[in-house]
Amino acid sequence: MPDAHFYSYDDFDRRLVAERVEQFRDQVRRRLAGELTEDQFKPLRLTNGLYLQLHAYMLRIAIPYGTLSSRQLRKLAEISRKYDRGYGHFTTRQNLQLHWIKLEQAPDAIAALAEVDMHSIQTSGNCVRNTTADHFAGAAADEIEDPRVWCEIVRQWSTLHPEFSFLPRKFKIAITGSPNDRAAVRVHDIGLRLWRNDQGEVGFEVIVGGGLGRTPMIGKTLREFLPKDEMLAYLEAALRVYNRYGRRDNLFKARIKILVHEIGVEKMREEVEAEYESMKDSALKLSPETIEAIAQQFAPPPLRPKRALVPEVEALKLEDRNFALWLKSNVAPHRVAGHAIVTASLKPAGAPPGDASAAQMEGVADIADAYSYSEIRVSHEQNLVLPHVAVEDLPAVYRALDKLGFAEANIGKITDIIACPGLDYCALANARSIPVAQRISNHFAALARQHDIGDLKIKISGCINACGHHHVGHIGILGVDKNGVELYQISLGGDVDFGHTALGTILGPAVPAEKVVEAVDALVTTYLEARADGERFVDTYRRIGAQPFKDRVYATV
């Protein structure tokens, strides 16, 4: 792929992925022939990203560090048409899920992915999963260094790692290169934060034991400053400690966060540092040449500074109220003057959040080709991002996105809801999340009102596994099942932005499905009445506490 400004596979990478396809093809054949039991086959299909859900198999496709070329996005559209029902769902870990896959066709679908240097390796299973990054990486104005270089290094190291393919449980790593952490590093099994010390050196803060789910925890600092070239040795040491000592007796206590909680971070640090001592000068130490060879592939496109004030843009702002709002909410500053980062909202009013049809995917690919150096990103908030748009092209991009239904001016606003697939799709769910998101979205659709309400992140999970990240929503909504009835537990004050990580506090008793919109409305009204100048919803909540919100919600529902 000549025009990619991110890592391109070489022959080694391609061969590995192709060989993995053939291995899986044989495993599927043996399963269908009855040579493998479901128990024996399940980990094999999971480590190829294939879940069995309510209605069909779901394939989770890895989008490493949320970065895609237009060619790859078109292929995803094609695969969704050929092997699925013509649409896909972008997830909170920057992956794409297809929900109607057939097992007997899965090897072909994965082979099609391999044609564009993509795969579904280790997107499930008790292994190291897709390492996620900040979706503005390489473009954001506040970035110290591009974290994706390190994500790629971790991706290779963790792929088919012979020692760590049967961990106690899944292992998720996230890397941020910005002080405004957009990768949620403090709620991952290991988070890596690039920072610059007083000597001017850039290294990693290593954070361990964060996670959401049944027992949400914020990660603790394992190592303040780790030299970059020692990253893999340190990760190997940490994973080995986890592999050896993580609990295997109880599925719900098997994550590294439980181990850290049980032995304490000091003991964890002791163990990891001891293991690391014997590894640090091994073959895992990254040579400057290796790092440089990968870093070069992430060199940004040749963006020349351009005029930031463009008459056409200014004129359109005055003419088109929606465009003016869109500029405020969906367009973020770029490190190069005269450029911007555009978020395509996959949350049109009333639509299932984060879904895109094959036609929409192709449409975004076309826009990326014309206006964003053929590059697209997937955010953790289930939206797509065009990372390198010239300001002078914003009107054209806006119009093109609008034709696709992806120009709703709601990024970061109340209808930019994050929701897991929930009970409509998922075998683990207790309640539905998509219809709840749709109702909230319809209720608050009016854009002027949304912008008045301001930044408000609603995150919805259909079960305690928290794939909707409800623990870190300003308003978190968790679906529960009580005697066959869907109820929704509301929490307030979660956060994972701007380096501030907080877990939400439950407001009160769960509310029935038909009352959720009213409850959210009551929360918004409470905020609007109490807010001081410049306060976001979550700021007001932090200032006045839960009581006023609680009082109003439970008076209403």
Added chain:
Amino acid sequence: MAKNLSGDLQVASANRLADGMVVFLDAAGQWTDRLDRADIARNKPAADVLLERARAESFTVVDPFLVAVIEDEEGRIEPLSLREKIRASGLTFAAIAAEAVRYA
């Protein structure tokens, strides 16, 4: 995971191995995607037998289990739990179509 409510009437269900489709065991011991063709067990002993039969036929399906259903006056059956309703009848909202560029 959502509880599978218990009741007097049970059918046996599973997901087909090859394509993951939801299927039910019919009276002839075949797996059908039609809930209205599912064999119904009307008491506990019959339910035990039904599950046995389902497990015996599990070469082409994954993990058969029993689903509690209710029957109306016309003999139409419907699962008791929301989860199984969804399994039997699909998504509770409209998914976007492949060629659509707007959500309907």
Added chain:
Amino acid sequence: MPLFREGAATPIANDGPAPVPLADWLQDRRGSAVSLANTDDVNCLQPHLAELSLIVLHFPKFSDGRAYSQARILRERMGYSGEMRATGGVLQDQLPFLLRCGFDSFESDQKGFGEALMRARTLFSVVYQPTEDGRPTASQLRLVSRRIMATAAE
């Protein structure tokens, strides 16, 4: 339980020294074959490696991967060069991992295990991680080829 070693698809005779459980072996140090639970700390064998010709490691379930770490520590850190055997939940699909971690014999009653063993080392022509098996990683090969090209260009 059939025993396999690399190089043959058919089981070999399992007539070597019977392995002694670790605690017992450390007491008497009788025989040259020891078996470990996957919760045992392999480091206690450090002073005794020269006395051992067979270390048996255990997978209570194939999904319990602790013995992979034990194996690598034994091979790579401690330099153990005798036979290292995998027992318990040992299935053919784990062979590429088992081999890379330094196992060289396997107890398995899974149909087709021997044939799979013959193919397991070459299932993947590329590896990303350095282990004791000495296979050059993609990273190392890239470095070499870049240096060759740089030299050629001079």
